[in-house]
Structure formats: C-alpha cells, structure tokens
Amino acid sequence: MDAIAVVSLVIKKLQGLLPADENTTTNDPTVFQKQAQGAIDSLEPLKQFLKNEDDREASSGHSLMDDQVVTQLLRAVYSADDALNTLILKKELQEQTDIKSGTIRKSKRFMKNLISRKGMGKLNKEIRRLVEIKEKAVTSDTSFSTVGNGGGRQSSSWQDRRARISDFCLEEETDVDLVNELLIRLVPYQFPKLIAVIGEGGSGKTTLAKTIYDRVDVRRYFTKRAWIQVPSLFNTRQVLGDILQQINEAELVEESTLSEDELMWRIIKLLNGARCLIVLEDVEATQILETVLNPLCNSSQFDTRMILTTSNANKLPPQTGYLALHLGRLNEEESWKLFLNKVRMKEDEVVNSELISLKEKILMMCGGLPARIVLLGGLLSTKERSNNEWSRVVLERAGNNKGDIMALSYQDLPSEIKPCFLYMGIFPKKVEIPVRRLIHLWVAEGFVMPLLDPEETNHEDMAGRCFEELVIRNMIQVIRWKSDGSPKTCYMPGVLYDFFSSKAEAVGFFNRQFHTSSNKNPELAAVRRLATYSGIKNLQSSLFAHVHQNLRSYVAYDTRIRCSPSIETGMLLKKIISNRGFGLLNSLDLEGVYKPKLSDDLVGKLLHLKYLGLRSTFIDILPATVGSLPCLETLDVKHTNIKEAVHIVKAEKLRHVYLCVNSSNKVLLDLSSFTNLHTLWGQNVGSLSELTLLEKLTRLRKLKLTGDIKLFRSKQSVECFAKLTNLQSLKLRSIPKSIEYDSFIYLDSLAEHHKLQELYLLGTLPGNRLSDYIPPNLRKLTLSMSRPGIDPMPLLGQLPHLNVLRLLSNSVMVERLTCSAGGFPKLRLLKLWHHKYWKPVLLTVEEEAMSSLNELEIRDCHMQPPRGLENVITLKEITLTNMPDTFREDVEKILQGRNVYIKKSTCPSSLKVCPLVLCIS
Structure with a gap:
C-alpha cells in the first residue's frame, strides 16, 4: 500500500526537526533532537524492510505479510504519522502564540518544550509498536531473505522510460466478424432496437462497442450519439443527465436542476426526427430497462438504437425485446x-x-x-x-x-507508484477522472516524494511520470484526449477495479460509503481516507463512528441538487476537529458537489489542508479563513460564483490557483508573497503595477490573465513576460470595445521561450517579423486577428512538435495557404474559422505534408475547395460549419472512396463572430 511513502515522509519531517530552536535552552533542544534522531534511526531499517519486501513480492510473487499484517502495519504507520503531525502543528501554534504576544516567557518556553517531549514520546511509542509488527512478520517466515535493490527490475528508472503517453496508446484490434455482426444488427426495422453484448469480465465487450461507436459510417448515419458508463449504484437521473449532456450540442442546460420526467421529456424533444445511438456500458441493474431503455426504444418520434454491455445475462428480463451477442474467449x-x-x-x-x-x-x-x-x-x-x-x-x-x-x-510496479494506482479505487467504478484532478490529489496525499530539494522539484511532473507508467502498463485507461494528444480523463479498467478496490478497502487503505467490509475488521480503528457517493448523511452509522480526527482525505461524489450540503459537510468537519481543536485533513475534494457551504471557523482549523477542490460547485461564498491556511498548496475554485471578497495573504505555500474568470476579482491574491506559484489561472489584472508583480513569479508554468488589451501591448508587459522563462502555457484575455488593426503586438521575447508549448495570440502581427513571435517547441498554436499579410504556413510547418493549429478570425489575409511537402509532421488538428478575405482562400496540401492530420474543421470561411486533401491518408474527420452546400459537395468529390467522416453543422449566429480576446494559451 502506501506504507513506504508514509514512512519516507515521516523521516523527512523528523529531519526537519533536527536543527536547534534558537528560542529554547541548550539542554531541552538536545533531548528533543536525540529523540528525533532515535525515531529516524528506528524508521530507516523499517523503510528498508518495506522496500525489500516490495522487491521480494515483485520478484517472487510471495509476500511475508497477509492482509491482517498489512492492516496492522498501515494502522501503525498512520498512527506514527498522525502523532508527528500533531506534534509539529502544536509546536507551530505555540510559536505563533509567542510571536503574537511579543515576548516569550519562561512558562511558555517550558510548555512548548513539554509539548515537544510528550509528542515525541508518543511518536516513539507508535514507532516501537510499528517495529514490533515488522519483527513478527519477519520471524513468522524463516525463508525471508533480503532482496537486492530492484529485485531484478529493469535498471533504467521508470521516470525516463516514456516521453509521451499517446505514442503508446495503440488502437485495439477487434474481430472483424464480430464488428460486422453487430453492424448488421443496427440496420433499421430488421432487428429489435436493443442489442445486448454479453461476456465475462475482460472479454472485450467495451472494445467491441467502442469500435462500432467510433466508425465513420456509424457516425454518418446516427446524427446523435451518447456513451454512458452506468454507475454501479444505478441512478436514473444521473444516466438521463449524461444522455442529455451528450446529445444537446446547441444549448447549455443545467441538468442538475431538472427532475427525471423533465430530463426524459427534454431528451425526447431533442431526438425528435433524429437517428440516435446510445451505448450503455457495464449494466448491472435491471431498473435501467424500465426507466431508461423502454421509453427511448419504444418512441415513434425518432429512430434509436441501443447497445448494452453486461457480464450477466440474468440482469436482462426475458420479456424484454432485445438481441443478445455473446462474446467468448x-x-x-x-x-x-x-x-x-x-x-x-x-x-x-x-x-x-x-x-x-x-x-x-x-x-x-x-x-x-x-x-x-x-x-x-x-x-x-x-x-x-x-x-x-x-x-x-x-x-x-x-x-x-x-x-x-x-x-x-x-x-511489478515500482513501490512509489503502487499507492497512486490503488488510490484510483476510491473513485466510483468507471467514472471519468480528470487527469489534472488526479495528479493534484496524488501530490496532496504525499504519494510523490521529492528526490532532490523539494523547493526545486516539481511534484506534479513526478506524478505525471507515475501516470504515464500506469498507462503504458495498461493499468489506467485514458478515456478522453485533449486536442493536442495529451490525456484529459481516465479511469481504472473495470476488471482491475473489481479486483483491487475491495482489497485496498479491506486493509484500510481507504473507505467508501457503500461498503461495510472495513467495519467488520476489528483491527481498523479509524478511517484514513473516505469517499462518499451520496452524501455524508447516508453513511452507515458504524462507518461514521470511525470517521474521526485522524481523517486525512475526503472526496465527495454527490451531485444531488436537493440536499443539505452545508449540514453534511459541517458534520464531517466537526467530527475530525473535535477534541484536538484542529484537523489533520490534507485533501478536501468537493468537485462537482452542488453549492457546499463551508464555515469560516471549521475551515480555519484545517491547518494541514494542502488541497481544496471546489471546482464546478458554483459556491457563492468562500470562507475567508482559506487565505490563512498555512499548508495550502492547491486552491481550485474554477466554475464557482464567489460574491464576497476573500484575501489570500498567509497561504504562503500555494503552488496552484485556479480561479473563475467571472469572479476572480473576489479572490484577492497578494502576488508579491507567492513566489512559489506554478499555476495562476484566471487572474484579473487592472493596472501595470499589478502586471509587473508577475515578473517575480519566475516558477510559473501556467498563467491565464484577464485585463485591458493596452496592458498586454505595453513595454512593461514585454519585459515582464521575458522573465517568465518557465512558462509552458500562457493565456492573456482581453475584451476591448474595439480593436486597432494598425496597433501591432510586440512580444519579441516569445521566440526565446523554449519551454512554451501552448500559444494563443489575438492581435495584429507584423508579417515581416512573424518568426520572432513563434516559440520553437509549440504543441498548440492559435492565432486570431493576426493579419500577418503573408502565408504563415511555410514558417509554421517547420515546427517539429506542433499538434494543433487554429487560425481564427482574420488570421489569414492572403489568397493562398500552402502546406509544403514534409511540413507539419505531427499536426493532428487544423481549424480555419471566420476568414473573409476579399478573394476566396485556397488551401493547398502538397504530397507528404501533414502526414499525421486526423481532423480538419472549416467554419464560416470564404474559401475554394482545398487541393491535395487526397494526399492526407491519415485524415479521419472533416467538420464544415456554416459553409455552402456546394463546398461540401466539392470536398466529398475530392475524397470520394475515402473512409473520411464529413460532418456538416451550423453555428448559432451569436457565435459566428469570434470574440475579441487576447490569449497566449
């Protein structure tokens, strides 16, 4: 489990206590330091034992420790960590009290040292118990022998094995006969509308359904599609909401506010006259047939086909009309x-x-x-x-x-990756997890330990390498990809989830709301990590009794609109804060929970909190005490509606801040104090003085700002961005009343930003100096209103890593765009939007150009039919929005006989005009 990670973290914290406290007497710190050093000396052999045991299990498949021993070991490791954290925090609180009082009296010094000695005594007691458990495990198996480092594992470090995930996520080949059989059964009026794909776990049901779902001919025929991962605890409202989200392209609907009947009515209305394919993956509940499938399959207003995958045919009532396709080995x-x-x-x-x-x-x-x-x-x-x-x-x-x-x-996993993998079992089965969210949680949990100076080590990079390793080993499945080919969402494959999540819970690695196995374990004294799927109020009383002050991580998956989040969240926080007066919670993740209300007094006592995830909660009030949390590293309030100003002043360890653009002026950051920031996303700047504060944030990697366009055209902004040499993603957003086409943007320093991978730039560029504005290692480039006056394709085609190119709103002011032979070797996606040059623009693709292009989108452009598209053998999809029918017909002739999906769509008139935003993304 994560015993090695926790022991390593405890040792590191103890090492931080060794320097003498100059405010204490000579003798007391010496006693304290000896106790700390003694604890380190006891833990180092334990750490080596755990490492050897890990290697032993990897090399032979045999472990000295059964589930009961692992449970006892985890309990002891957690208790030692809790004792140390309590000790450190009490010392810090006492020191803060001393500083505030202005003097340090002898009695207070005595009390502080007494706290230290008592705390260290309790810690050493926990460590002795931990060592005893280890010794029992060793003596219980006389065949134990120390295994050498790596246990025969490949000598090269896992961090250096793979550079990019997408290169190793190969398309799985599916049996052609099975594909054809399923395709035939989708033919209208010949078969029932419901097809059940039945097979044991791991037989390839999902792969087969996915192959059909993504086929070009299927996408052409079915104008609406939805892929639904049915939750283990079936929820009609959630399934209907997912269907509505995926088929509803024209408008934004807050489905969380609609009842089940309203959701079904909305779906039927949207599907009127359409052909729709819905895939329901991993169905375990018969209720889905009555509440979802039958109403949709039996409607005469539209033609719907459904593919259902299940491992148990008994879940499907025999009276239901469906065709079964059984998968063997x-x-x-x-x-x-x-x-x-x-x-x-x-x-x-x-x-x-x-x-x-x-x-x-x-x-x-x-x-x-x-x-x-x-x-x-x-x-x-x-x-x-x-x-x-x-x-x-x-x-x-x-x-x-x-x-x-x-x-x-x-x-076989390296020990540093095992807890990262097991942690994924805390999420509901087959729920898509944003990779961004997962990485931050891994870091907050302490699974990713810095190899060098933590101040100079990027924990998220290390967590990213763990993620890559798990993907390469097929232990994590990437579900959605960003346009540049990087992973966006993922989950643990279902077969692995079933096998590992229950085992991890059985030994107390985490607890989930709807399982009670942990409660039956007499060795489990407390819940360390907790996930609830339908609110805290619905926790079994026996499990809630174990949720007390040692809880370190709480993750909620409760999207119910009609609940009492303020009461429920308060219940939990009061429970973990009681007696001690503060909480050891380091991760509070409420992402997606509707409007949780967090009180100032409770949040202010979460002095160990590292991660506060409130994204997509639409909260109105952010507790003011958030700004004073001493350990806070990640604050995510994107997609919220904060109405009252909160000053973030004392949270000096902040590394990642995600703000909501519409309310970012309510979260006030003292930028001069947060020099360790790596991410600042959504910040408003109103003056040059605010902008120039950014030049001190030299560790920034991701930056999104909103401000007046004149700020970003000033000499000061050029000098500021020139100093931010670690930037990988920069987004400057401005919505001016008018745009001055003769006012050039001069950001000459951009070409020197070798780490910058994503660039979105709105504004006029001098064509004769275009190369000065293009960093050499870009993966994603968007130009809008650039009006360079020259064909940019020859220059951009030389970028070796460019995956995505978007030329928007008059960024093409020439008659010809020519993609030269050999140009754009890695380009996956090309978008051309809103180009109204006085002559129709001609796009020419020469042979061996754009050799990796998958998608082309042309929207509202005055263009001739492109030449040379037939040379792009990798092209899979073309989207034509607000383009004449004759243009589409010409494109179809060019690609006649090719298996390319050509999609025609319309864009609402309100979206035809590109918004005036300045972005470097």
Missing part, C-alpha cells in the same frame, strides 16, 4: 495478435528471437481473455526484450488463475 491466433499489439512488437521480431519459446506459456496464462492479454503485454513492454527477463515474469512468477496476472502487474 479469443483463440490462440487472435490472442497472439493482440499480445503482440500490446507488447509493441511485430511477428517477425518474436519469431526470429528466443522469445518465441515463451509463446505457449503466455497464451496459457492469458486463457484467451483480452483483459489478461492487455495487462501482460503492458507489463512485458516495460521489460528488456530478452529471454531471461521475460522468463522471469512468465515462468517464475505467473500462475494460471485469473487473479495472478493482475496481482503480477501490481507486484
């Missing part, structure tokens, strides 16, 4: 083909090597189940391609039952 040929795909090797590479001798064993281990094949392939892809290395995994450590490959994949 893969044969040897299919299994081997999928394995080679996941291990990223070609057939001849294996046949011509000694690895071919392992083929029979690999196939036997996997048993024809795609989920096992994918996991084993991901695991072996991280190993050296040698018979010795693969044999160690395949022959020495693997068994033949279902659990072994999953356990093997976990055991």
